[in-house]
Amino acid sequence: MDEAQTPQFFLFKDTIARYALSGISDQQADQEEGSELDEFVSYLASEAWPTVPTAAQDATYDTRDKVPEIDQIALESTSFAFIDSLISYGIIEDADDAYKLFRRILDDYREQACAPPPVWSSTRTTECEICAREVPLTYHHLIPRAVHAKVLKQAWHPESMINSVAWLCRPCHTMVHKVASTEKLAREFYTVELLLGREDIQKWQKYAAKQRHGVRHR
Ligand SMILES: [Zn+2]
Ligand SMILES: [Zn+2]
Known part of the structure; x- marks a missing residue:
């Protein structure tokens, strides 16, 4: 193989x-x-x-x-x-x-x-916040941008929280968007801790953490 x-x-x-x-x-x-x-x-x-x-x-x-x-x-x-x-x-x-x-x-x-390569930024963490692998990271808006207007109008979160992000590898990022809609992410899963409280994310985390491909060795 x-x-x-x-x-x-x-x-x-x-x-x-x-x-x-x-x-x-x-x-x-x-x-x-x-x-x-x-x-x-x-x-x-x-x-x-x-x-x-x-x-x-x-x-x-x-x-x-x-x-x-x-x-x-x-x-x-x-x-x-x-x-x-x-x-x-x-x-x-x-x-x-x-x-x-x-x-x-x-x-x-x-x-x-076919997605564009991840954006590199000086403020990124070095490890994915879900699987802890040291791989190229993407940023996930914990309160997705598509619902910002609604979030503010309904006062679900203070404005100061609106731009909080989590640094996730692409596979973990895709998983997060698979488990809940943008509105549900914004209302119920707006921190990494809340995401990690979900059973499906925990199962995924166990799997992903074991994958060594693409991991940088220091
Ligand atoms: Zn990851
Ligand atoms: Zn995202």
């Missing part, structure tokens, strides 16, 4: 992990402590990766125009083991669901692979 060890492959794997974590039952997630979940997700990712067209496997911000439309990608050759594992873990019901889920995963993957 060495040929698959590209940054894009790890992005793809993290995307699968997010979907697997939200689909997996709590009981299974508890049984799948840490490394077992990691193994399961690695297996799913390496089974599914060959189906991803080369232009999508190599997707970056600079090559984003060459990446095919996700609904144009033929999924007929998808590994049966990939589909079967998703079904036996109760993440999906049948093969039709598998293709739908696969396209959602590919959509998410493409969006992240």
Whole structure:
């Protein structure tokens, strides 16, 4: 599987992990402590990766125009083991669901692979505030900008808090936006501590903290 060890492959794997974590039952997630979940997700990712067209496997911000439309990608050759594992873990019901889920995963993957590189800033922390990995960070507006006007009008938060940010790696940042709408983030999950109080974020944190790819070694 060495040929698959590209940054894009790890992005793809993290995307699968997010979907697997939200689909997996709590009981299974508890049984799948840490490394077992990691193994399961690695297996799913390496089974599914060959189906991803080369232009999508190599997707970056600079090559984003060459990446095919996700609904144009033929999924007929998808590994049966990939589909079967998703079904036996109760993440999906049948093969039709598998293709739908696969396209959602590919959509998410493409969006992240083609995103502009993170903005570097002198005020950033060096470690992601969720997974503690030392990787390039993005800033997350704890009170998303899209709802600032509403937040002030409804006085949900004092104006002094409105620009608070958390420094998150891209996979953790994507996870945060997957678990709640911007309004819910603004009202209920407006600090890193509140986010970390959520069970789904805790499960994700356990998984993400174990991923060593892209981590700077000092
Ligand atoms: Zn992170
Ligand atoms: Zn954000």
